[in-house]
Amino acid sequence: MATLRDVAKAAGVSPATASRAMGDSPAVSPEARERVTRAAAELGYQINALARSLRTQRTNTIGLLLPDVRNPFFTELAYQVDKIAAERGLTVMIGNADEQAEQQDRYLDVLARHQVDGIIAVPQGAASQVLRRTAGALPTVFMDRDPGIPGTPTITSDNRGGIFALVDHLVRLGRRHIGVVAGPQSTSTGRERLLAVTDRLAHHGLDLPPAHVVEGDFQLDSGVAATEQLLGHGPLDAIIAADNLMAMGALMVLRRNGIQVGHDMALACVDDIEWFALVEPAITVLAQDIPGLALAALDSLTRQINGDAAPSVVVPMHLIPRASCGEAGRGMPTTPKEGAHG
Amino acid sequence: MATLRDVAKAAGVSPATASRAMGDSPAVSPEARERVTRAAAELGYQINALARSLRTQRTNTIGLLLPDVRNPFFTELAYQVDKIAAERGLTVMIGNADEQAEQQDRYLDVLARHQVDGIIAVPQGAASQVLRRTAGALPTVFMDRDPGIPGTPTITSDNRGGIFALVDHLVRLGRRHIGVVAGPQSTSTGRERLLAVTDRLAHHGLDLPPAHVVEGDFQLDSGVAATEQLLGHGPLDAIIAADNLMAMGALMVLRRNGIQVGHDMALACVDDIEWFALVEPAITVLAQDIPGLALAALDSLTRQINGDAAPSVVVPMHLIPRASCGEAGRGMPTTPKEGAHG
DNA sequence: CGATTCCATGGAATCGATTCCACAGGCTCA
DNA sequence: TGAGCCTGTGGAATCGATTCCATGGAATCG
Incomplete structure (x- = not known):
């Protein structure tokens, strides 16, 4: 796999410039950008999301925790969340608790370890210790069900x-x-x-x-x-x-x-x-209103990630x-x- | 978020020793291991999967690319793959092509950028350039459908x-x-x-x-x-x-x-x-036989990741x-x- | 024309964990 | 007793990208 260093060398610039050219930093000459872009294409360069995220402290990834992916309702929910997230440049990691509190806790840890920027969770059963800790530690929104953890926004149907x-x-x-x-x-x-x-x-x-x-x-x-x-x-x-x-x-x-x-x-x-x-x-x-729920959840989560106040929302049913x-x-x-x- | 360095400091050891204690390296004294384990628990330490993977060049994550997550057949396939993968300590990133070749290509790149160890793909339509490149660049198994790319194992039903x-x-x-x-x-x-x-x-x-x-x-x-x-x-x-x-x-x-x-x-x-x-x-x-397909795909992919020969398999129908x-x-x-x- | 600003660029530090290498101290064995 | 080994430990390099800071040269101004 080619690294940014390889691209920089091929383009005859420093890694710093190559990085700037790959992003949309304005402080790059058109000529350098052109050379870097071409070199990247030729080498089939793919940015290493791990390295980038480690440095930037941002993964642009959110976790979606569901109780049962095989239930058509949650499947549709996952579909809608993923669709909207993709439009906003976010990647979704889906975790399936498979109706077991233990699995839910396991997945919450997996998501935290992967440094997701935030979590949308449809919690099951009573709020576990792990769920409370996670909701307190990183941006979290509950969807569909309300586990009754104060301070965490909830997106539910009416x-x-x-x-x-x-x-x-x-x-x-x-x-x-x-x-x-x-x-x-x-x-x-x-x-x-x-x-x-x-x-x-x-x-x-x-x-x-x-x-x-x-x-x-x-x-x-x-x-x-x-x-x-x-x-x-x-x-x-x-x-x-x-x-x-x-x-x-x-x-x-x-x-x-x-x-x-x-x-x-x-x-x-x-x-x-x-x-x-x-x-x-x-x-x-x-x-x-599944698209409505998905949209509200993502909006609320995004606000929270950006440090703004994140609202709870109640969506009408039909x-x-x-x-x-x-x-x-x-x-x-x-x-x-x-x-x-x- | 506490880092390994914090844990090491709290335990009174070096980061190197802390790292060894967290893994199961034998070269750690029982006493040091004990202290590190306790410190980690107290600080609520979660390992940073990004940093680890960057260093080890292994994510223990595989990508699963599906044409349509809302089709119950693929939902079940995703469920089974995730279940077996979890048992083996692997995390699954699900990508939904949503019946669009363009989305499929987009997701293949996302998976590659996230440095997945391998990909299980149910390809759609004609084999795209991106699909060929990806299959050539990292361990890949095709499931259910055969895009006709030689050299890549295929797990299909009879x-x-x-x-x-x-x-x-x-x-x-x-x-x-x-x-x-x-x-x-x-x-x-x-x-x-x-x-x-x-x-x-x-x-x-x-x-x-x-x-x-x-x-x-x-x-x-x-x-x-x-x-x-x-x-x-x-x-x-x-x-x-x-x-x-x-x-x-x-x-x-x-x-x-x-x-x-x-x-x-x-x-x-x-x-x-x-x-x-x-x-x-x-x-x-x-x-x-969906569990059969999932199991065969994961086995084949795991072999490929380990550098062994990966078989194609035909699973009977019922x-x-x-x-x-x-x-x-x-x-x-x-x-x-x-x-x-x- | 000299001083100042601006711009593009490169060097080097950094994110957090792993691991090579070196080393100290305790042991065994001749 | 001294040579050699084994064990546990720490320092420092490393993975790959980003970004702070400094620099050199061009452009701008009085």
């Missing part, structure tokens, strides 16, 4: 507002007996979404008995188990799943039991997937009604509380 | 053998009029799969007219377009899609046209998705019959050529 709209939608369609496949209560999203369902049902004068709530872990299998359990606890006419994969599991169970989704039972969940529109019936979702909740007018009449909605 | 099994399956079920939503013919997988279908149909005495083949780009939308086109060209009783996303698109079109999949029309594709078993009807797939191709015995009788299959 889960409460979104769930309100979803519950209103279901109630308007005549659903009264709602079951919830909740997310893990160790995550802020799991808690917020469940609480919002409870609160909004109460607002409609409806009750959410404990037997109608089963906690899953955001994975497909837990959606299966939770739904089986829900079906054993009295009659329901709607199920809300706290994420897409658990909704998939719920759909499997409902099908196996010969329950007509969209008719006998409404099904809705948080987080859209491209092919949710495809499944029969198409699934009603509460979609997060209800997409599809066939899985049935049509308005079916079954019971539209709720008289219609007018009370926000 | 597309030909797999497709043979799939075609045999369809023919055995009485399907005779097969349409193909082919992959891009600029990729080796696209070419191999189409050729294998043609050859195996011929082996059964069946023809594949040009009008029954439409080329897509491995994305959902192209599956939609291709299937619509196929339906306009005479009667078919089966469609083979070269990947999962295009099969999704095909399924959408078939549904919209009221065509009963699994009865009027068989549908099968390459690459399984967890929830393909969920769709109604469940989709028959030719699944790749046919998973589901409801989308209908049951045996339906329609025409089982082909008399049954006995001729390999």
Whole structure:
């Protein structure tokens, strides 16, 4: 591999001048710049990012820590973050915690050792010691979930507002007996979404008995188990799943039991997937604004890296009604509380 | 951030000794090691991977270049590669070409600048100049697709053998009029799969007219377009899609046209998705052995990094019959050529 | 015309960890 | 007892790029 020294020699200048010519320092004669550029091209010179970063104390690299890269929601999040970061000349190192706190800690250390300029993290479970230390030591932004570490900005979706709209939608369609496949209560999203369902049902004068709530872990299998359990606890006419994969599991169970989704039972969940529109019936979702989240997170992180105040942001969610909740007018009449909605 | 120098000072030893104590060099007294270890813990010392790598000329980092991180097949591939690499103490930098040759080239340079020890690449399109240069300059393994660069090992699935099994399956079920939503013919997988279908149909005495083949780009939308086109060209009783996303698109079109999949029309594709078993009807797939591919790629790359001979590997595929191709015995009788299959 | 400013350039220090080399002190063995 | 060895340690060079500082020459000004 050719070094800058080689390039300088080939161009007949000093390494200092070569360095200036490669960057866009104005203090280089056009002639020297030309010679250096040509020499670099001829030698196939690639700058050594390690050496540069060691000297400049800047890597232009950020870490992205996710709980599960295989969940389409996080895949999309990674895609959007990487895309925007690339446009800004930043490289993204993706770390997959694979749903294990220990892996998360391991990756945080890896990122720190690689001297990333900052970290965007979707934390899992309770805030670990390593997570606190890292968030305190270098620019950090939490995204999607809030681990409750004060002083670190958080970019989240408006889960409460979104769930309100979803519950209103279901109630308007005549659903009264709602079951919830909740997310893990160790995550802020799991808690917020469940609480919002409870609160909004109460607002409609409806009750959410404990037997109608089963906690899953955001994975497909837990959606299966939770739904089986829900079906054993009295009659329901709607199920809300706290994420897409658990909704998939719920759909499997409902099908196996010969329950007509969209008719006998409404099904809705948080987080859209491209092919949710495809499944029969198409699934009603509460979609997060993923590009919006990614953009806000990067903006906030960049500010923090530059030493400015970094804001927390709440991004609106978007209800997409599809066939899985049935049509308005079916079954019971539209709720008289219609007018009370926000 | 504490440096090794700080740790050494705190432990009352020289940086040299501190370095030796942090690694597992035997030439350190137990007492010195103890003191250094404690000092490091107290200072929250994290080794600076940049400085270490600059000196040792080893980053213990490999690059993984993918054409589309949002395709579940590549997501799973990334997951498996990262998992195995982590077990071996390697960090993975994922690059997403986002289906653009230009992005691929850009990422190859990024990886080279970061001094990765080696690259695992799923190349797209024709082999670019940058791809050739990179493959020549540092340890490289191609995975899934073969760009035809001699001297660089390739880890691929046995597309030909797999497709043979799939075609045999369809023919055995009485399907005779097969349409193909082919992959891009600029990729080796696209070419191999189409050729294998043609050859195996011929082996059964069946023809594949040009009008029954439409080329897509491995994305959902192209599956939609291709299937619509196929339906306009005479009667078919089966469609083979070269990947999962295009099969999704095909399924959408078939549904919209009221065509009963699994009865009027068989549908099968390459690459399984967890929830393909969920769709109604469940989709028959030719699944790749993703952990097998990941393991073989990493092994081959590691050998190459260590200066040993790195093998090319062909990994077997696995046919998973589901409801989308209908049951045996339906329609025409089982082909008399049954006995001729390999 | 002499003094001052400006500009392009090169030498050398620096980032943080590793490692070659030299060396001190304790040991063994003849 | 002295020659030789082994072990643990520290000084200093090194990896490759950046950047501070100094310098020489050209341009500008009064």
